[in-house]
Amino acid sequence: xxxxxxxxxxxxxxxxxxxxxxxxxxxxxxxxxxxxxxxxxxxxxxxxxxxxxxxxxxxxxxxxxxxxxxxxxxxxxxxxxxxxxxxxxxxxxxxxxxxxxxxxxxxxxxxxxxxxxxxxxxxxxxxxxxxxxxxxxxxxxxxxxxxxxxxxxxxxxxxxxxxxxxxxxxxxxxxxxxxxxxxxx
Numbered sequence: 001x002x003x004x005x006x007x008x009x010x011x012x013x014x015x016x017x018x019x020x021x022x023x024x025x026x027x028x029x030x031x032x033x034x035x036x037x038x039x040x041x042x043x044x045x046x047x048x049x050x051x052x053x054x055x056x057x058x059x060x061x062x063x064x065x066x067x068x069x070x071x072x073x074x075x076x077x078x079x080x081x082x083x084x085x086x087x088x089x090x091x092x093x094x095x096x097x098x099x100x101x102x103x104x105x106x107x108x109x110x111x112x113x114x115x116x117x118x119x120x121x122x123x124x125x126x127x128x129x130x131x132x133x134x135x136x137x138x139x140x141x142x143x144x145x146x147x148x149x150x151x152x153x154x155x156x157x158x159x160x161x162x163x164x165x166x167x168x169x170x171x172x173x174x175x176x177x178x179x180x181x182x183x184x185x
Contacts, residue, residue, distance in 0.1 A: 011166065012055050012118065012129070012131070012135045012166075013135050013138045013139055013142070015055050015166055015167075015168050016046075016049055016050060016053070016055065016135065016139045017139065017142050017143070017146065018168060018169060018172060018173040019049050019052075019053035019160075019168075019169075019173075020045075020049050020139070020142070020143045020146055021146060021153070021173040021175060022053070022158055022160075022169055022173050023048075023049055023052070023053070023100055024146065024147060025153045025158070025173075026100070026158075027100045030045065030100075030102060030147075031147050032147075033045075034143060034144060034147040035144065035147040035148045037144045039140075040106055041102065041103075041106070042140045042143065042144055043105070043136070043140060044102040044103060044104075044105035044106050045102040045140075045143055046136055046139045046140045046143055047102070047105045047110070047115060047136070048100060048101065048102040048104065048105060049139065049143070050115070050117035050118070050135075050136070050139070051088045051094070051115055051117060052088070052100050053160065054084055054085045054088070054117070054160070054162065054167050055117055055118065055166050055167070056084055056117075056118075056165050056166050056167070057083075057084055057085040057162040057163070057164075057165065057167055058081050058082060058083055058084055058085065058165070059081070059082040059084055059119060060079060060080070060081050060082075061079075061080050061081075061082065062077050062078065062079060062080070063075065063076055063077060063078045063079075063080055064076065082116070082119070082120060084116055084117065084119075085162055087114075087116050087120075088115065088116065088117060093114050116128075118131075118132045118135065119132075145181075148180075148181035149178060149179065149180055149181055150177070150178070150179040150181075151175040151176065151177055151178040151179070152175070152176050152177045153173070153174070153175060153176075154174060154176050156169075156170075156171035156173075156174050157169070157170035157171045158170065158171060158173065
């Protein structure tokens with residue numbers, strides 16, 4: 001199980017970097033601010049990628065104890081499904097959930113259980129990925145690097161299906177003419 005906890009964040013970073021390329025292609029106005037490498041904006045951009053794009057659209061689990069939730073009885077051991085995509089696109093939490101807007105994370109503190117791209121709760125006692133911090137840190141560094149690179153995005157299917165776990169754009173995200181930045185600060 002420990003090896004799996006190392007592999008999952010690595011896989012998550014790979015998909016989130018693909019989603020970053022998708023976001024920079026779809027919303028190019030965020031490229032210049034991200035390329036500046038300002039730590040608060042970089043963190044906000046990484047969180048918005050993780051909120052907007054579903055690494056996993058849903059997670060399955062087992063109820064740890066008998067409980068009633070919103071009028072429904074769930075016995076201990078019963079299957080429960082966490083709608084990650086729904087939570088991360090809930091209008092009551094995010095206001096304009098279908099708009100890619102990194103600055104939302106600079107406008108107010110986000111509570112732990114509002115943003116749940118890699119599970120919910122406490123990593124030690126809940127169903128949240130213990131590698132989430134590593135995922136975010138690596139994603140921040142790679143997102144800035146990607147924003148500073150020159151490349152084009154050829155015609156491809158960038159649809160993100162919500163029935164696949166983990167999900168990703170149909171074509172992946174294919175880049176062409178990739179050139180690293182001339183000078184990297």
